[in-house]
Amino acid sequence: MRDLIRPDTFVGLRLPSDAIQVVRVVPNTSISIGKYGSFYANHIIGRPYHLTFEVLDKSDTSPAQSGLRIVSASELYADLRDGEASTPSESNDLGVAEGNSGVEYELVGEDGEVVLRTNRAIIDDSSTQTMTMAQIEALKAECTGSGRDLIQKILGSHIALDQKTAFALAKYTLRKTKKYLRSFTVLPVDVPLLAHWILTDKEPIKIMELREETLALMGSLLNLHCTAIHSEPNGHGSGIGSGRWLLIDETSGLLAASTAEKIGVLNQPKALVPSIVNDEHEQANSDADDTATASHSIAQPFKPPRIHSSSSLAYLNTITVIHANSQPNLSLLKYFEFDHANPSPSHPLCRHLKTLSWLQLLAPEDDLAYTEPDTFPNETIQSWKSGRRGNYYRKRRRWERIKSIVDETRAGGFDGLMIATGMDLATVLHHTVPLLRGGAQVVIYSPTVEPLVEISDYYSLGRRTAFITDPPEPGSMPTEDFPLDPTLLLAATIHTVKCRPWQVLPGRTHPLMTGRGSSEGYIFTATRVLPAEGKIEARGNFKRRRVNDGNGSRGSEIVEQTLEPIGRELGEGDGTNIS
């Protein structure tokens, strides 16, 4: 998947301006990269990712299409070498096509020794650049190459260039390079790239402004991982499978994609060259699942054998998405060749991604799709026209799929719950937390901290104590005082993480001057636990204080295992023998 650029896949193009453009590489078409020009798709198909291509002069051979040239690493770093002890370059071992243009930024190279120059003599004036906008435009029009000579000319016509400090000069060069150099780097479209691209270039609101580092941390905190088949002596035995993850995803499918990537069901096994396939394993895996689900579904009547592959659902490593509208919004999955409305049966997500609506979860009887379509005896079906018969089978198939998803979801036992939604979290958790197995993690993302603060207050120690001391009537939940059962989640914590990028250049290392503000991104985590039956009292509080408090001890001190040292106050145990 990540080795060579395949036809008809999405790729990311990083432009000199650091902007990213995601395009589909359709063979025999031309791809435009805006002001940097355009190129022919077949020129990058079959090449490796992460290479930088330079758009070549279109005049020399072909009038219509410009060619591409691979830029070698040594060339990319040519203007950075000053100030560095030049180490013997091993980049020749790379074996990439050596560049032949030989254009160098000599002005930068010469300036290495002038370190102490300052900007005190420089007069801020736009007249230092002698070329006018019109002239540059004209040059651009006639210049057909990669743009290096244009940049060179612009630099050359700057009359105060020799007054610039090395830093200012580097900045100026970089700025002009970003503006006029016609090159791009091809990147594979995976979840990190997609998250980065949508956040910075496309529509951050679509993914609830979810930052990359936050997304990464969420996966870890959720304990997301691939589950392999193993014998499970104490297993549920209910046949609901393992490695099941429950999602409430309003990030257009980014959470789903990230989850799928981390459990290994995101990418379609497809080979450009048949020898290198990363996903053969997945194929084998799904075959195994097939047998598992097949044996499971044999009992169901009127199931024509040909339906099997498309309707059977995976047993391991599955994602269940609960959605608020009648259809889930998982549009970002299209970048991974998966269309939820019309899934291709060969895509692993077709079997590993299960979706259901809140209505189907909470009141399946009210949902038409959950009610079983009428059944007919085999002879009747045989007598039908093929269209009607197909329709009949399709309906049954759909019903079977929905019913199996709904029943399985309602049976619970999920390994983790990940939420990113604008809905009221208390109501979401009220219905989903009971579906988790003990020890499962709950991870909630919010662009702002307030909703998470509110939730963690519902699980506060004081509230839990009050709940245990005086539990509300069973069945009366949620009450005003207890919107959620505080005993079901342990150690509710809010995390936030922020990534600060740096510029590292010889002698010019510092954090980037500007960055993305707006939402910081917060993560709520907690562990689903199974409270012990009956009243339970904590240890670790001073008896003395309880007496002092006299009229009923402070709530938080009964259940809380308080921060005070207990040591010898306890009659037994020294409390220090932690193995």
Place this chain on the structure above:
Amino acid sequence: MATDSLPPSAPPRTSPFLTPGSHSSASSLSILHLRRDQHTPVILQPSSSPSDGYIEGPVTNTRFGSFPHSTLINQPWGSQIRASEVDTGSRGRKGWEGKGKKRKRGSDEIADEVRPETEEEVEGTRKAIKTSATGFVHILSPTPELWTSSLPHRTQVVYTPDYSYILHRLRARPGSVIIEAGAGSGSFTHAAARAVFDGYPALSIQDEGIQTNASAEPALPGKQNGKVYSFEFHEQRCTALQSEIKDHGLEGIVELTHRDVCTEGFTISNSPPIHASAIFLDLPAPWLALKHLTRRIRRKSLDPSANPEPTTPLTPNPVLHPSLPIHICTFSPCIEQVTRTISTLRSHGWLDISMVELSAKKIETRRERVGLQEEGLRGVNASAANVEEAVERLREVEGRTRWFHEMEARKEKEQEQERDGAEAKKDGEPDDMVKGEMEKENDTVNGKEKEKYTSKASRLASIASRLPTRKLYKEGRLVHRPEPELKMHTSYLVFAIFPREWSDEDEKEAERVWGGREAADRRGGVEEGGELGGSGGGRKEEKRMSKRQRRKEAKRRKDADGGKVEVDGEKTDVESRGN
């Protein structure tokens, strides 16, 4: 550590980190959650194992009580476990066997209460364990996060926000092979193992006699399961980590080698090539290790003193994956290390070099109560909640002062009068009347004042008495703030990518298959004209033709050429059916 006393029996068959099952089990790691951010890792041992003198079998003592392992084994994950009454006092002494018995006879009653079945020392007794009145823990399945927060520190640890971001950027996914150098305390090792896990290697599982299945068996040639190759140059740390890996059932997934990678490189002799696609270097001088990570290396000469002959052909480096891009991350706390690393990375031809630092924090939420009704309570701000309350309190204080002064004045007056009275005693009766009136007046004033101005003691008492009826968990303002101790800096993360090797020949081949510039020129246009230079492109075109189109095409040819092409047409049909 409890690991020391682990019986030398078979290692755990599967890892509790990756496939924890639904219940805790013997000889397997579980985590006891004592309190927020306080966890104790315990390897649960069956009652038959050496118990360190406890009659209950192996016991874990915590500050919240003692927990015999028999109460922890085979519990659903996430269960709340009550502490048990365990006699920790007598068994630790020297010669416990003798003295303990003696002592027990002396205090029979207490002993009987604590452990009613002391006499039967054998197996059966151990199940009768009395639950303690207070104290509990939660038993959790281990996750890399819990392990990171509870592992024995041997070095600086890579914490959760850092490792999750690193693994995200390194594209560590199920099935990836990752190299980690500088394993240290093993925090990153565990997280990496989780990220790349996609099944247990077949060998070890077959040894254990577990039923295997397709997903766990690398039956496909050339396909390797996800794996972590870990290196540590400190022998003691290496040994400690090796035993942890064994105890945690990660043996097939993590391969630990004791070595200094800076001098000796990464190649493991007598084992298949590593073919890693991700590298994590947590070394003091990561730049020294980079020379071993080039795409091509000169085969080592047997004689170390002899320089490798320049004529020796370069061979592909077995450490790196031959076709995937290699992602690297180095983890260094100091900026000087970063600049050196980056300069070396550049000279070796690594691309997309970037450096970031992460700042992560946890956020606490609490109810902040302010007001005079909090006077005398612990941990709250007992100042006035608002201006009105302040004014009222001031008025009260003022009133009390005034009353005090009035009383003083009155007392003085009284005394004066008394003196006067004594002087005027002879004068006769009227004084008594005045005195009586005064007293009456005093009484009424006192009573009224007492009603109005309560003493501090009685005020505190009434606040305390009201406390139990208050719902403190929903009073006050809900606030949030970062935890008291922040990690301001962990390390700088340097990322870079090494694309797949791409030679001129490769480029020519790709051009031939996909149609390079020449082909484009020949085509002349973009979308029109099905003819493509090169067989691959042509094949592609053919594939895209639908059945119907083919039939049409065949018919067209048939019409044009008569009988001869009929064969052609049929052939096409057969081909299409084959597809």
